[in-house]
Amino acid sequence: MVDVCIIGSGAGGAPIAYELANAGFSVVVLEKGENYTEADFNKDELAVSRRDMFTPPLNEQKHIIKEYKADGTFTRYDGAESGWNFWNGSMVGGSSNLMSGYFHRLKPNDFRLKSIYGEIEDANVVDWPISYEDLEPYYTKVEKIIGVSGKVIQHKHQEPRSTADFPYPPLQTNAVTKWFDKACDILGYEAMPTPRAVLSQNALKRNGCYYSNFCGSYGCASAAKGSARAALLQKCSAKVITDAFVYRLESNKTKVTRAFYYTKHGIRDSIRAKIFILAAQAIESSRLLLNSKNEYFPTGLANSSGEVGKNLIFSAGGSGRGRFVFEKLSQTQQQELMQTGLFFNRSLQDWYEFDENSKHYKGGTIDFLFEHQNIIPRVMNELYDGEGNLLWGEKLAQKVHKRLTTSRVLTFEVFNDWLPTDKCFVDVDETVKDKYGVPVGVIHLYGHPHDLKVGEHLAQKAVKVLEELGCEEIEYSISSAPPPNLVAGGCRFGEDAKNSVLDKNCKAHDLQNLYVTDASFMPTGGSVPYTWSIYANSFRVADVIKKRLKASIS
Amino acid sequence: MDGCNLFGITTPIDTIKVLQNDLFPQAQRLKIQTAPYMRIVLHHSRISQEDKIFIKNGVKWLNEEAITIYRSSYIKLPASKRQKLLQSISQTQWGDSFLYNIMGYLFEAMLGDPIYGANKAEAGWRWLAFEGGKPRPKKAFL
Numbered sequence: 301m302v303d304v305c306i307i308g309s310g311a312g313g314a315p316i317a318y319e320l321a322n323a324g325f326s327v328v329v330l331e332k333g334e335n336y337t338e339a340d341f342n343k344d345e346l347a348v349s350r351r352d353m354f355t356p357p358l359n360e361q362k363h364i365i366k367e368y369k370a371d372g373t374f375t376r377y378d379g380a381e382s383g384w385n386f387w388n389g390s391m392v393g394g395s396s397n398l399m400s401g402y403f404h405r406l407k408p409n410d411f412r413l414k415s416i417y418g419e420i421e422d423a424n425v426v427d428w429p430i431s432y433e434d435l436e437p438y439y440t441k442v443e444k445i446i447g448v449s450g451k452v453i454q455h456k457h458q459e460p461r462s463t464a465d466f467p468y469p470p471l472q473t474n475a476v477t478k479w480f481d482k483a484c485d486i487l488g489y490e491a492m493p494t495p496r497a498v499l500s501q502n503a504l505k506r507n508g509c510y511y512s513n514f515c516g517s518y519g520c521a522s523a524a525k526g527s528a529r530a531a532l533l534q535k536c537s538a539k540v541i542t543d544a545f546v547y548r549l550e551s552n553k554t555k556v557t558r559a560f561y562y563t564k565h566g567i568r569d570s571i572r573a574k575i576f577i578l579a580a581q582a583i584e585s586s587r588l589l590l591n592s593k594n595e596y597f598p599t600g601l602a603n604s605s606g607e608v609g610k611n612l613i614f615s616a617g618g619s620g621r622g623r624f625v626f627e628k629l630s631q632t633q634q635q636e637l638m639q640t641g642l643f644f645n646r647s648l649q650d651w652y653e654f655d656e657n658s659k660h661y662k663g664g665t666i667d668f669l670f671e672h673q674n675i676i677p678r679v680m681n682e683l684y685d686g687e688g689n690l691l692w693g694e695k696l697a698q699k700v701h702k703r704l705t706t707s708r709v710l711t712f713e714v715f716n717d718w719l720p721t722d723k724c725f726v727d728v729d730e731t732v733k734d735k736y737g738v739p740v741g742v743i744h745l746y747g748h749p750h751d752l753k754v755g756e757h758l759a760q761k762a763v764k765v766l767e768e769l770g771c772e773e774i775e776y777s778i779s780s781a782p783p784p785n786l787v788a789g790g791c792r793f794g795e796d797a798k799n800s801v802l803d804k805n806c807k808a809h810d811l812q813n814l815y816v817t818d819a820s821f822m823p824t825g826g827s828v829p830y831t832w833s834i835y836a837n838s839f840r841v842a843d844v845i846k847k848r849l850k851a852s853i854s
Numbered sequence: 855m856d857g858c859n860l861f862g863i864t865t866p867i868d869t870i871k872v873l874q875n876d877l878f879p880q881a882q883r884l885k886i887q888t889a890p891y892m893r894i895v896l897h898h899s900r901i902s903q904e905d906k907i908f909i910k911n912g913v914k915w916l917n918e919e920a921i922t923i924y925r926s927s928y929i930k931l932p933a934s935k936r937q938k939l940l941q942s943i944s945q946t947q948w949g950d951s952f953l954y955n956i957m958g959y960l961f962e963a964m965l966g967d968p969i970y971g972a973n974k975a976e977a978g979w980r981w982l983a984f985e986g987g988k989p990r991p992k993k994a995f996l
Contacts, residue, residue, distance in 0.1 A: 343987025347995030
């Protein structure tokens with residue numbers, strides 16, 4: 301029997317592996333995917349972005365998706381037939397290998413959404429059982445251990461910090477950021493450098509960023525990106541078993557006793573541990589608990605509250621874009637615009653909270669970045685003319701060449717709260733099974749209208765920046781489409797075992813030795829990408845478990 | 855019957871070769887052969903069977919249209935009639951979807967990493983002043 305068995309090796313599981321293994325405890329990590337190292341990562345657009353090499357084939361493993369309307373009717377999608385893919389990165393380190401690493405902390409009021417902003421009809425908003433002050437030391441720890449680069453700029457929504465600045469200086473940026481800063485000054489906006497989980501210099505026995513121009517969606521060949529693998533698992537003695545798909549957790553009335561998994565070759569195996577950590581990504585963690593029902597937990601493991609899978613959330617918002625064209629720029633500016641490799645790295649949080657019509661709203665974050673450098677989608681975007689007619693031949697060639705060589709698109713992403721509701725949750729489909737014969741997860745989707753209203757408010761602010769910059773073809777889309785890489789909830793933590801799955805330390809209320817430490821614990825998600833908070837919370841829980849294990853020894 | 859055998863010696867690749875040149879002759883001017891890449895596509899482990907069948911069916915439907923309208927398979931038509939045919943099918947749902955798909959694979963060949971065989975000497979990238987990311991793949995992902 302090992303001390304700790306961790307299911308999932310991403311940002312939720314790896315900090316615990318790192319902390320406990322380095323404290324001398326025996327730790328085994330079961331990872332469904334393969335292991336890749338820096339030497340394996342390259343910038344093959346066809347493999348990574350067109351053939352989805354890091355996620356399971358949908359004809360073998362899929363989800364069923366039910367998309368709800370306000371009236372309760374829904375449309376059902378089969379993931380394999382529709383191509384709707386909710387996998388993020390089945391590999392050691394999980395999707396943290398493939399993230400862009402836009403790192404923002406939650407802010408104090410994110411922990412008290414209900415108290416500060418009040419009830420919202422048809423939304424299950426609750427306060428967190430911990431405060432920003434509880435998590436702050438761990439945000440700082442992540443900055444140092446994972447490696448966060450940036451520069452703190454004081455602005456009206458800057459969260460309190462225990463250190464003055466980031467431990468690593470900001471990454472180099474494209475000269476166009478100066479245009480951006482000027483435009484924001486004119487508008488009275490407070491532009492801030494986007495903190496990134498990417499090392500700007502050699503540190504932590506990892507190489508600094510080499511500005512490959514292909515960061516998000518791709519594995520990092522220098523280890524500059526703070527993936528759970530590069531920053532944590534490669535620096536501890538935890539044993540990682542790859543190609544191990546955990547399909548059931550066995551329990552008695554009070555404890556999880558064994559994790560059963562399939563090996564790469566489809567052979568069943570199992571492992572016993574004193575403590576089990578579930579961190580398989582929000583949707584899959586709920587799925588595993590629901591698929592692990594037994595005589596003690598007939599509706600799913602740790603599910604006496606009936607809350608497992610409930611209140612699934614994503615990051616709400618959307619994205620927009622505007623195009624810089626050579627015709628409006630000097631020759632110097634044209635050269636600056638087309639300089640590739642360097643980051644854009646600018647964010648706005650001026651409207652993290654805002655007032656409108658005498659009402660106080662929780663707002664969000666806007667990140668600005670150049671359009672992804674993948675060239676095939678950029679060309680494919682040009683295949684239709686303004687009237688929706690397909691182009692080909694010389695017309696298309698001329699258009700593609702002009703657009704790609706004499707203009708560049710600046711995009712923005714809006715992050716605001718996806719309110720938890722009764723219509724957005726995970727359960728399992730007893731009839732549809734994956735290649736292992738295990739019931740697949742069913743993702744029930746619903747976006748609260750309030751989310752769209754807030755997203756719209758933020759997008760309109762971003763549009764003003766693009767207008768001030770002189771961009772053309774400005775457009776945006778705010779919708780309830782869920783970003784599959786920004787998913788949380790399903791096992792919310794709370795003080796009351798009747799309406800939450802986990803206690804404030806992310807231990808299941810129902811079981812003495814089961815913790816869930818991916819984004820499942822989050823009752824609300826804040827208005828930032830989740831990864832930094834997942835890392836920080838996992839380090840926090842690691843301290844709790846470390847104390848517990850040390851106490852059990854003594 | 856799929857598009858492979860319907861027209862005797864005309865294989866999907868034969869038709870696609872002519873079709874892709876009609877759709878984007880710039881590739882050939884850059885000495886980029888995109889049709890051979892379709893063999894990779896048609897055998898790729900991560901491209902669904904449905905998508906592969908759609909390619910073959912599209913070729914078949916294109917040829918059916920050519921025969922219906924001009925009594926000749928697509929590749930035997932003069933260039934002007936092939937263009938008229940493309941205009942015609944692009945107004946249909948299947949035709950628009952098929953041509954969009956075929957161009958998608960064409961640009962994969964032309965602008966994917968040279969290791970896949972078509973983008974020789976990075977000719978496609980150079981045409982668009984594009985620098986591929988590094989490190990480059992050491993083997994194709996099939």
